Amino acid sequence: MxxxxxxxxxxxxxxxxxxxxxxxxxxxxxxxxxxxxxxxxxxxxxxxxxxxxxxxxxxxxxxxxxxxxxxxxxxxxxxxxxxxxxxxxxxxxxxxxxxxxxxxxxxxxxxxxHGGALFRDVLDRGPADARAWEEPLRQYAETQRALVTYAARIEALGVPGARTHALPEIFGRLVTENALLDAAEKRRLRASRARLVDWCAELTEIGVPDSLDHSDLHEGQFFAPEPGRFTFFDWGDALVGPPFCSLLVPLRAARARYGSDVLPRLRDAYLEPWTGTGHHTRADLRRAADLACRLGAIGRACSWGRLFPGTSDAADGAASAAYWLRELMARR
CATH class of the missing domain: 3.30.200 (Phosphorylase Kinase; domain 1)
Known part of the structure; x- marks a missing residue:
């Protein structure tokens, strides 16, 4: 320059x-x-x-x-x-x-x-109203539905696969490789693997197709360039897998800002574009969302392995990955 x-x-x-x-x-x-x-x-x-x-x-x-x-x-x-x-x-x-x-x-x-105003800045400037999350969640779901047919091509670009059937194996590898989990905690997590297998089997049976999962869709990860339109960016944590796993992060962000009462409404706003296929009942989609919100912790744990080689902050990454592995198996 x-x-x-x-x-x-x-x-x-x-x-x-x-x-x-x-x-x-x-x-x-x-x-x-x-x-x-x-x-x-x-x-x-x-x-x-x-x-x-x-x-x-x-x-x-x-x-x-x-x-x-x-x-x-x-x-x-x-x-x-x-x-x-x-x-x-x-x-x-x-x-x-x-x-x-x-x-x-x-x-x-x-x-x-430049993408315009961050959604976070829009929220900070506006009234405290969780309904502001509804339209971006709908538009993000529409994006995922449009990308279902591109899932294999997205993987061919190098985006890691984390399809439902592979999640138990990925979980096992993450537990084994995490240096901050002691032997006793690794045993406890491995002992919970049967539950994970059951969740994956149930999600597979519901049959929502795999797509692109942003994996870190908080309010600083998309723009609001004009009223009613949103553009999503920062795909470095992305995976190809159960699309509803994407709900984990935005629902946590909304809960932190507005409280838990808003979550069912926001979940349903996200699910609305998925109801048009006629292949799933609303009850099935809600159950799939509940399962995927838990399983999304695996993607969050994976993302902490994507650091520059030699970084001195690898221990922070291992600690964050361990946090998400514990969250996955925490009883709720």
Missing amino acids: RHQEPDVVDRGRFDTAVTPWEGARWRDAALAWAERELTAHGLRVTGPRSVRLRPWSVLVRLPVEGHSAVWFKANPPAAAFEAGLAESLARWVPEHVLTPLAVDAGRGWSLLP
Whole structure:
């Protein structure tokens, strides 16, 4: 980049996180790629970069002449699929996602336009009304339904598969590999595996087809660019598996903000687009949602393995994964 202003770097609570940004050769290559792609679009950087470094991503805000900003994102190897996935989603469901300005799928790099106001900011500015969640949940469910036929192609892009039949095996691997679970806790979790198998069998019997699961759909993961329209982004935790697992995170976010009484209404708003198939009763869909909200903890545990190699925050990731494994088997 040609400007001389110093970067503004935000490391959050991860002061010692190791990311590629620390390497001058990588940093120069990434910024040169971003500049070439911006130039191809007739765009020019006009101010200092803002850099957000986390163990799971490098995100650089590039102020651009005539636009509010463009964003460069780099994923760790285990989530490098996000660049190619974002490009494909822009073809398959363009009305519901950001369309990248450029991607380098091999390196896990994306150049993304500004998406408008975050839904979190919209909630913070508006009245305390849980109904604001209903329409984005409906639109997200419509996106998942549209992507059912692309599930195999999404996996071919490198998005990890976590289909219902595979969840017990994935759970077992996560328990075995987690260094923060002691031997006694691992035994307790493994002893609960039969319950997990039963839940998966019941979910399979209900028969909702697999699709893309965002796996971390909180209020900071989608934009509200205009009234009544929402665009979803940040697919680095994504999986291909039971779609209703996506409900886990937004319902927890809504409960934290509004209390538990709102959850049935929001669940039903999400389920509404799935009722049009005529293949499932509303009772079946609600039961599938209840099961998937529990099983979604497996996807959350998986996501904490997608950090930059060598990061000093791997222990934090193992602790978060252990939390979700315990949540999965907690009695409710």
